[in-house]
Amino acid sequence: MALESLSRGIFSALGMLKSRRKLDEEQLKDMLRSLRRALQEADFNVRQTKEITEKLESRLRDEEPRLGITLQTHAMNILYTELVRLLGPPREVRPQQATILMVGLYGNGKTTTTAKLAEWYRRRHGVRVAVIEADVHRPGAFNQLTQLLEDSPVQVYGEPENDSAVDIVRNGLKEHASADLVIIDTAGRHKLDEELVEELENISEVSRANERFLVIDAQVGQSAGPVAANFHDLAGVTGIVITKLDGTARGGGALSAVATTGAPVVYIGTGEKVADLEKFESDRFISRLLGMGDIRGLIDLAPEDMDEEEAMRITQRMLSGRFTLNDMYSQMEMMSKVGTIDKLLSFLPSGMFGGMGAMGKNQKEAMQANLDRYRVIMDSMTTYEKDEPAKIKSDRIRRIARGSGVKEKDVRELIGQWNRSRKMMKGMSGNRKMNKQMKRMMRDPDMDFEGLEM
Ligand SMILES: Nc1nc2c(ncn2[C@@H]2O[C@H](COP(=O)(O)OP(=O)(O)OP(=O)(O)O)[C@@H](O)[C@H]2O)c(=O)[nH]1
Ligand SMILES: [Mg+2]
Known part of the structure; x- marks a missing residue:
């Protein structure tokens, strides 16, 4: 990382x-x-x-x-x-009817990032992407971009013989008018000189790009701040990509320097390959930096009114691979009680407990109602049935429904819910790394962070 x-x-x-x-x-x-x-x-x-x-x-x-x-x-x-x-907070970039103009100083990674972004949006958003090579100063820029996208269906537009970047952009946009997203690579300079400024202004005008991404090499450290501010004044930067974060110990400077310019960091480059791009979300980035695994977050952020012992007990059950209806019930009960439930839930795999990602007030109420109904149904079950819900046959379902005054489909729904949660639990306890960390956490609540794998 x-x-x-x-x-x-x-x-x-x-x-x-x-x-x-x-x-x-x-x-x-x-x-x-x-x-x-x-x-x-x-x-x-x-x-x-x-x-x-x-x-x-x-x-x-x-x-x-x-x-x-x-x-x-x-x-x-x-x-x-x-x-x-x-x-700062993350920013969403929508790749629909969008044009991204890539700007930045010489050698900072514009061309590479152009290819990375093209593949990113094509793969993750399934949109049609075209790129335009408008760097008329670096010989071989068109070949470089073509090569980077050699294995990709993304269309690369360029006119290696033409020395007018503005013309190339105009022609390229016409040619790829039907693409969802067009990304334009431009020339870099050692510094923002007059010629580059003028060229950029012209390209910016012709392309009417709704996104202007500034590419900055992490190695420049704190001077990323002034560079970003200059480009921001010139082009109205809408997002910043920090590249080469893989190769430097000093990347914090670039990250923090640009963070103070007001334009958000949107992606980071972590290698030379086209796939080496990550979306930048400060919360995720920092939690990974601090080695706060998902479960770690779940327990650390457990609010006061959550019973510590109960949390530990349930976690232990998760690890043991056994998961009964009673376990599910207390888990849901715990979830519905805690104050900062949304935060807590954001640490769990989405889809757990029937897919309650971020729960709104209505959803919490719905969950409470579910819990009440589950309680009634479970009261009509034997201990064996609560321990082994998978073994409950349909004639028993009928009797449980009658005994608790609900419909058969409600009983089936409870069992279905248990089944889904159980599978989710199995997935979690099957994660060996998480498992190991959790076990160590149980043994030693004062665990040394240095020992944590990242
Ligand atoms: N390790 C690493 N190398 C990168 C990354 N991004 C780009 N590079 C390398 O940095 C060098 C310059 O990248 P380019 O994409 O050509 O940079 P540019 O801004 O287009 O350069 P000019 O067009 O000359 O201004 C290349 O060798 C890239 O492979 C990254 O995230 N990590
Ligand atoms: Mg380039």
Whole structure:
């Protein structure tokens, strides 16, 4: 993953709070010092580094960790929210009737990213994509783009003999008027000089591109900020792609620098191959950076009114592979009780508990009604039936329905729900890495983050 060394630095800094439940001044100072160093080594600027560490310090002093949550985890959660806030909310890009103009300095990865994006939208959104090579300055640009998209059905438009970028763009757009998305690659320069500015303005006008993506090499670190600001003034950048995050330890600088320009980071490049592109979502990115696995998040974010022991018990059941109707019931009950249910649910595979992704108020009420009905039905079942719902035959279903005053289809629905949840659980416990992490977490709630696999 990108920024591994930052990740390691953060773990070892916060690891200093290990086995602590109360703040120790000395340790806190050491931890903050290490964290500061880790952020600076990843090229976060001095002001941001100061801001983040000060925020962490004051929140650690002011906010008590919730019951059962270690200081280290508490610090991790604070850092998570602060970093996500710094990098800003994600932005959706719709590839319908869209034209993306790629801009950026020389060698930052515009042509490569043009090919990556074309394949991304073609594959993930199933839209028809065409690319236009409008770099008339770099010899071989058209060949480069053609080669990158050699195995792809994406159409590449170019006129290697023509030295007017504006003409090429005009012709290309005409030729591919029926494409859902057209991506235009342009020339780079060492810096934004007059000639490039004029060419870009002309292309921008002719193409009427609704998206202008700025491509920035992560290696430039903090100077990404001023570069982004310049291009922003010129072209009204709508999204930023940070490339080569695979090859540098200092990518934090570029990420944070552009984050402060107001134009959101939309994608990151993590390799030379066409497939090496990731959508940038600050929350996911940071949770991966901090090694917060899905289940880890589920338990750490469990709100106060959720019974810790019950959460642990259910998790253990999940691992054991046994999952009865009673387990499902208490799980759903727990889910419907907790305050921040939406957040909690966002950590679970979508489709679990009958596909309640983000639950609205109505859905919560519906779930509560379901629970009430399930309770009544389950009261008419024997212990064996609750343990082995798969074994319930249709004559028993009829009697259970009669006994609980519901329709047979309601009983079947309960069993169906159990079946779906069980399969989901099996999928989760079949995930070996998650399994291992969870088991270790059970044994040692003060677990060392450094040992976590990422
Ligand atoms: N490791 C790595 N290399 C990348 C990434 N993106 C681009 N590159 C490499 O960076 C070099 C420059 O990429 P180009 O796509 O040609 O950059 P450009 O901005 O089009 O360059 P000019 O057209 O000369 O301005 C190439 O060798 C790419 O393979 C990335 O995300 N990771
Ligand atoms: Mg290029």
